[in-house]
Amino acid sequence: MKNILTVKNLTTHYDTPQGPARAVENVSFTVKKGEMLGLIGESGCGKTTVAQSILRLIEYPGKIVTGEVDLDGKDLVNAKTSELEKIRWKDIAVIPQSAMNALNPVYSIGDQIIESILLHENISRKEALNRTKTLLELVGIDKDRWKSYPHEFSGGMKQRVAIAMALSCSPKLIISDESTTGLDVLTQAQVIALMKDLQRKLDLSIIIISHDLPLVTSICDRIAIMYAGKIVEWAGTSNILQDARHPYSKGLLDATPDLANPEKKVVSIPGTVPNLVSPPEGCRFRDRCQYAMETCAAAEPELVAVKSEHYVSCFLEKGAKYVL
Structure with a gap:
């Protein structure tokens, strides 16, 4: 199926007196025609910055450092302002x-x-x-x-x-940025059902940005999970639900109540998202990860395919053993 949007190595920083805040670093993903992609993660993980970078709405002190954003053959990163004005809302x-x-x-x-x-x-x-x-x-x-x-x-x-x-x-693509936040549960359900219905009727491509994992998994075809400015896992929704590989993805699932299984123990992820002005060396999740190894502090894991259309950024996927 044709890709409507292709994002490659997108990096966006915000200048601060302490140095650049690395809000988004080397983010890559695609959105297919007629697909609904969920972009999820805790607050401060860079989801909205990704959306604003795609739309070229980043203003000072923010700036796109590197990367490519291709919308059905149109280069959005290098497009002139006059061209962007025609692309926004229309495309x-x-x-x-x-x-x-x-x-x-x-x-x-x-x-x-x-x-x-x-x-x-x-x-x-x-x-x-x-x-x-x-x-x-x-x-x-x-x-x-x-x-x-x-x-x-x-x-x-x-x-x-x-x-x-x-x-x-x-338009060919719609970005919904936390569009149900602040609405009551019933209204949220109505708005989400409407968006799903419109996607089917109009063959829309939609990016749903949210920190609400149950909401995203109920309507999206694929899910990209962000942590501290990076995508740590990206796969079909069923793969995320049944075979999540990254410790952060598993942590999000464990921290989500399951109405179908009320006896399930809800376990929160310890700690908070790191300061992106001075993020940890190596894997940015390592300080909160129960499986952290020496390798995690020494190098940064790459986003690699673990099976067809399932990508994970974790050294555990390379046969490394846990260090207890």
């Missing part, structure tokens, strides 16, 4: 974390969607309005509410409006 769109902050309170929700359409497509306002009404119906909102303002909608409905806006120019 790639984002559903922000907080629709309440993303929507302008002084414009109707319809006018905001219409504006995004007219900026990128050479059609009349009447045609843009008709498309807006269709989009609102697609996300479960009465088309006659296009004149309503954001304050007249609930949090879940605002999120639906944000999804409609992301779909407004029929």
